[in-house]
Amino acid sequence: MMEYLPFFMLPVTFGLMFLGVQVAFAMLLTATMFGLITFGPAVAHQFVEKIDDLASNFVFAAIPLFVFMGAVLEKSGIADRLFEAIHIWTRRLPGGLAIATVLMCIVFAASSGVIGATESVVGLLTIPIMLRYGYDKRLISGVICAGGSLGTIIPPSVVVVVMGPLADVSVGDLMYGMVFPGLLMAGLYLVYILVLCIVKPEHGPRIPREPGEPGFAEKLGITLRNLVPPLLMIVAVLGSILGGLASPTEAAAIGCVCAVLLTMLYRRFTWAGLYDSLLKTVRVTAMIMAVLLGGTLFTGVFVGGGGISLASTVIEQFQLGPWGLVFLLLLILFIAGFFLDWISIVLIFLPIFTPLVTAAGFDPVWFCILFLIMIQTSYLTPPLAPAIFYLRAVAPPEITMRHMYAGMVPFILLQVVVLVVTMVWPQMVTWLPGWAMQLR
Amino acid sequence: QSGPTYNWKMATGWAGGPLMDIGAKAFAERMNQLSGGRFKIQTFPGGGLGNALKVPETVKNGLAECGHTWIGYDWGKDVTTALFGGYAGSFDAERMLHWLYEGGGVELQREFREGADGVISFPLFMRTAEVFVHSRKPVKTLEDLKGLKLRTAGAWLEMSKELGAAPVTTAGGDIFPMLERGAIDAVEWGTPWENVSSGFYKVARYLSYPGVHQPCAPFELVLNKGVWDKMPEADRKLVEVVAKLVTFESWARIGAEDAKAFEFYKKNGVTLIELDDEVQFATRKIGLDWADRTAKEGKSKWFAKVHESQKAFDAAWRDADDWRKVKVKRT
Amino acid sequence: MNRLIDLAERWVVGVGVLAALLLVPLVLATTWEVVSRYALHAPTIWAYEIGYTLTGAHFLLALAYTLRQGEHIRIDVLSVFLSARARRRIDTVVYALLLPILVWVSWTLWHYMAEGFARGETSGQSALNLPVWPFRAVFTLAFATLALQVLCELLKSFVRRDTEAQGS
Ligand code: NA
Ligand code: NA
Numbered sequence: 001m002m003e004y005l006p007f008f009m010l011p012v013t014f015g016l017m018f019l020g021v022q023v024a025f026a027m028l029l030t031a032t033m034f035g036l037i038t039f040g041p042a043v044a045h046q047f048v049e050k051i052d053d054l055a056s057n058f059v060f061a062a063i064p065l066f067v068f069m070g071a072v073l074e075k076s077g078i079a080d081r082l083f084e085a086i087h088i089w090t091r092r093l094p095g096g097l098a099i100a101t102v103l104m105c106i107v108f109a110a111s112s113g114v115i116g117a118t119e120s121v122v123g124l125l126t127i128p129i130m131l132r133y134g135y136d137k138r139l140i141s142g143v144i145c146a147g148g149s150l151g152t153i154i155p156p157s158v159v160v161v162v163m164g165p166l167a168d169v170s171v172g173d174l175m176y177g178m179v180f181p182g183l184l185m186a187g188l189y190l191v192y193i194l195v196l197c198i199v200k201p202e203h204g205p206r207i208p209r210e211p212g213e214p215g216f217a218e219k220l221g222i223t224l225r226n227l228v229p230p231l232l233m234i235v236a237v238l239g240s241i242l243g244g245l246a247s248p249t250e251a252a253a254i255g256c257v258c259a260v261l262l263t264m265l266y267r268r269f270t271w272a273g274l275y276d277s278l279l280k281t282v283r284v285t286a287m288i289m290a291v292l293l294g295g296t297l298f299t300g301v302f303v304g305g306g307g308i309s310l311a312s313t314v315i316e317q318f319q320l321g322p323w324g325l326v327f328l329l330l331l332i333l334f335i336a337g338f339f340l341d342w343i344s345i346v347l348i349f350l351p352i353f354t355p356l357v358t359a360a361g362f363d364p365v366w367f368c369i370l371f372l373i374m375i376q377t378s379y380l381t382p383p384l385a386p387a388i389f390y391l392r393a394v395a396p397p398e399i400t401m402r403h404m405y406a407g408m409v410p411f412i413l414l415q416v417v418v419l420v421v422t423m424v425w426p427q428m429v430t431w432l433p434g435w436a437m438q439l440r
Numbered sequence: 441q442s443g444p445t446y447n448w449k450m451a452t453g454w455a456g457g458p459l460m461d462i463g464a465k466a467f468a469e470r471m472n473q474l475s476g477g478r479f480k481i482q483t484f485p486g487g488g489l490g491n492a493l494k495v496p497e498t499v500k501n502g503l504a505e506c507g508h509t510w511i512g513y514d515w516g517k518d519v520t521t522a523l524f525g526g527y528a529g530s531f532d533a534e535r536m537l538h539w540l541y542e543g544g545g546v547e548l549q550r551e552f553r554e555g556a557d558g559v560i561s562f563p564l565f566m567r568t569a570e571v572f573v574h575s576r577k578p579v580k581t582l583e584d585l586k587g588l589k590l591r592t593a594g595a596w597l598e599m600s601k602e603l604g605a606a607p608v609t610t611a612g613g614d615i616f617p618m619l620e621r622g623a624i625d626a627v628e629w630g631t632p633w634e635n636v637s638s639g640f641y642k643v644a645r646y647l648s649y650p651g652v653h654q655p656c657a658p659f660e661l662v663l664n665k666g667v668w669d670k671m672p673e674a675d676r677k678l679v680e681v682v683a684k685l686v687t688f689e690s691w692a693r694i695g696a697e698d699a700k701a702f703e704f705y706k707k708n709g710v711t712l713i714e715l716d717d718e719v720q721f722a723t724r725k726i727g728l729d730w731a732d733r734t735a736k737e738g739k740s741k742w743f744a745k746v747h748e749s750q751k752a753f754d755a756a757w758r759d760a761d762d763w764r765k766v767k768v769k770r771t
Numbered sequence: 772m773n774r775l776i777d778l779a780e781r782w783v784v785g786v787g788v789l790a791a792l793l794l795v796p797l798v799l800a801t802t803w804e805v806v807s808r809y810a811l812h813a814p815t816i817w818a819y820e821i822g823y824t825l826t827g828a829h830f831l832l833a834l835a836y837t838l839r840q841g842e843h844i845r846i847d848v849l850s851v852f853l854s855a856r857a858r859r860r861i862d863t864v865v866y867a868l869l870l871p872i873l874v875w876v877s878w879t880l881w882h883y884m885a886e887g888f889a890r891g892e893t894s895g896q897s898a899l900n901l902p903v904w905p906f907r908a909v910f911t912l913a914f915a916t917l918a919l920q921v922l923c924e925l926l927k928s929f930v931r932r933d934t935e936a937q938g939s
Binding site: 513514515516517518587589593594595597598601606607608609610611623739 | 808809812813814816819820823890891892893894895896897898900903
């Protein structure tokens with residue numbers, strides 16, 4: 001009985017969450033309860049070690065920095081101008097704004113390694129505008145969440161940095177390996193939006209030609225004024241990473257400086273606005289990090305209670321063939337993704353799964369990418385759907401949780417498509433690392 | 441075999457790789473084998489039970505009965521740990537093994553750790569010289585080191601400055617993208633074998649050796665004192681003997697695997713560079729000068745004692761390579 | 772009672788504002804490191820440790836403030852079907868359970884700090900090698916403040932019930 005103890009943590013924490021208890025507190029309560037059984041009073045020391053650990057990780061600086069960048073852009077009205085500028089060109093396309101949003105997400109994803117950061121920027125930037133143009137609230141939610149979570153499957157990515165050593169594969173191979181699946185995922189999002197809005201135009205209405213619409217030269221002028229400076233900012237962020245000036249974390253700080261400079265350039269800078277942006281940032285960041293903290297405390301107790309070895313014993317008892325094994329493992333990940341955050345999923349399952357898969361004759365890098373795609377799915381699946389939490393933090397109240405859950409479904413299906421494609425054609429993963437090796 | 445049975449948790453600082461496989465896990469397996477199954481030790485990845493860099497705390501607080509770590513992580517707590525964990529002024533791995541097991545090192549380490557941190561400590565696992573750097577530009581001479589943006593951490597950060605390098609500390613997760621895109625020129629990490637899986641060779645064309653900043657690195661087994669005190673003498677002896685056995689086994693294995701790793705790097709087009717003598721001599725001198733200074737400062741009451749012991753042993757072994765190693769002409 | 776709660780919450784908000792302001796030095800220090808490394812070829816020895824310290828302090832110190840603003844995420848898919856009273860009861864029970872846990876964690880953090888102070892322990896993370904106790908003092912402050920806010924929420928749920936009872 002005692003050995004199955006860690007497995008009971010899941011329904012308990014899940015039940016608390018559904019009763020409406022704050023996610024972070026639900027996990028803290030569960031961790032304390034089971035931790036006292038597993039470790040006795042020493043569990044307080046475990047919490048202390050984990051708090052120190054999480055608080056000392058500089059990579060997480062990217063979260064407040066990107067959130068702040070978005071908040072400044074939004075507060076100063078630059079977001080509005082930016083999207084107006086894009087909209088001049090995309091208004092003729094069905095779902096043009098949603099398409100522009102995903103494109104924006106891809107650009108931000110390539111300059112940030114965490115989910116949440118990307119999402120907050122783009123969400124703050126585009127939700128008000130899509131609402132104003134009468135977009136379907138489910139589509140808005142889906143686009144922001146799915147697009148925003150591209151941050152960890154388009155390199156750079158904090159997730160694979162954690163995964164690499166746990167699976168004993170090269171982080172570099174993973175970073176190259178994820179490029180095509182990541183781009184495929186983004187591409188499918190774009191195609192889906194376009195097709196949906198052609199078939200059902202009410203989801204993303206085209207704006208009809210208006211009488212006083214500016215001519216081409218005038219449009220170009222507006223674009224240059226409104227679009228180019230923010231784009232320069234994004235180039236500064238991306239360019240400083242790609243050009244070897246800065247790490248992804250540092251690039252986020254450069255982005256903050258650029259954002260504030262831009263508000264000055266547009267003469268929209270106020271101290272009050274800056275102060276508001278700072279307060280908004282710290283609340284969003286504390287909310288995100290509280291969930292992460294709760295998750296690591298939960299995981300510590302789960303792992304300490306023997307959850308890992310229990311799970312691997314159970315899997316070995318099934319005696320499956322190679323592909324059966326892969327399917328089972330992915331199914332477990334899919335289900336775990338409902339309840340757990342990515343750090344817990346990676347910490348708990350990757351060390352169990354990789355040896356099993358390698359022993360079955362598969363390429364561990366390929367399996368890690370499948371794992372990564374399942375993590376993308378976990379961002380969108382309730383109850384523990386980080387993407388939705390971040391969206392909740394930046395979305396106006398008229399977008400309800402129901403809109404959000406409904407909006408996730410098509411994008412989850414698209415992720416499954418990417419998963420299947422990657423399973424059928426492992427070259428998606430293996431080709432680029434091989435090519436990069438020859439290039440060097 | 442008769443005697444009590446043990447169900448232990450072992451906290452480690454490792455995600456996986458050789459430190460886990462032929463260090464922590466090997467210890468668990470050997471303990472099980474040689475006790476006739478009385479010791480069941482379950483290993484946990486770094487950050488699983490507590491903080492990956494604070495394994496001795498995890499063990500002392502009773503979250504795990506034992507743990508596997510690198511003692512040098514604790515140099516902020518007590519700088520003496522640098523001497524036990526290896527630093528730029530250390531012996532090579534062979535001398536270190538002799539000092540530990542025949543020159544009083546094990547006893548000193550045990551006494552120090554029990555007094556200072558309240559845990560029982562033995563050497564467990566031994567690294568050979570590390571890779572000096574994986575670098576985007578060739579590093580061979582002192583001149584090459586001038587202004588080299590080198591990602592490193594810990595005590596070596598200050599010492600590498602004296603060599604003229606421009607050391608950078610970054611989050612672990614940022615290292616790979618920074619090296620790939622040239623925000624930093626070079627990184628120092630583990631041994632040649634361990635670095636195959638890190639993949640740094642894929643984005644940095646040059647590999648310089650030997651790791652003069654870390655000529656060897658003994659790792660550490662820590663045990664909870666309460667647990668230790670309750671064990672019968674025979675089982676304590678067993679732990680001690682198995683830790684020693686695994687240390688020698690790991691050392692032998694790494695030697696064999698390092699040779700394969702060099703072949704691997706060659707095949708993958710990595711340019712392998714042996715550091716000039718002047719760099720090797722300079723680095724060792726910087727390390728020893730640092731140790732002399734630190735001993736004089738007297739911040740830690742243990743440092744001078746351990747440093748003196750190592751210096752005396754080193755002096756006695758100064759010419760050992762002449763009588764222990766036969767000169768071979770390379771063809 | 773209400774005045775005591777107000778006073779306590781003013782403290783919580785103050786700590787939250789301080790946390791928010793920490794982002795400014797974080798941005799400046801991190802940007803300076805890039806300039807210094809790239810343009811001046813002289814990476815700083817302090818940016819990394821200052822950076823992660825500020826990051827950690829930034830979110831930890833704001834945990835209580837975020838609770839006060841009601842912005843810690845909840846999953847309100849099923850709980851919307853519960854009555855407002857039932858939801859308040861659940862909150863009261865949860866806060867009553869959380870309070871001793873948080874006091875306990877704060878107490879342990881306090882000892883963690885005291886231990887680091889007594890030994891003169893430093894971080895060992897970089898050449899800057901900061902003493903560990905100030906950062907650990909931040910941990911203690913953050914969790915004690917969170918415990919205080921949880922206490923406020925708990926008291927508010929009773930005070931509110933009283934006023935409701937009087938009103939009806
Ligand atoms: Na990314
Ligand atoms: Na989920």
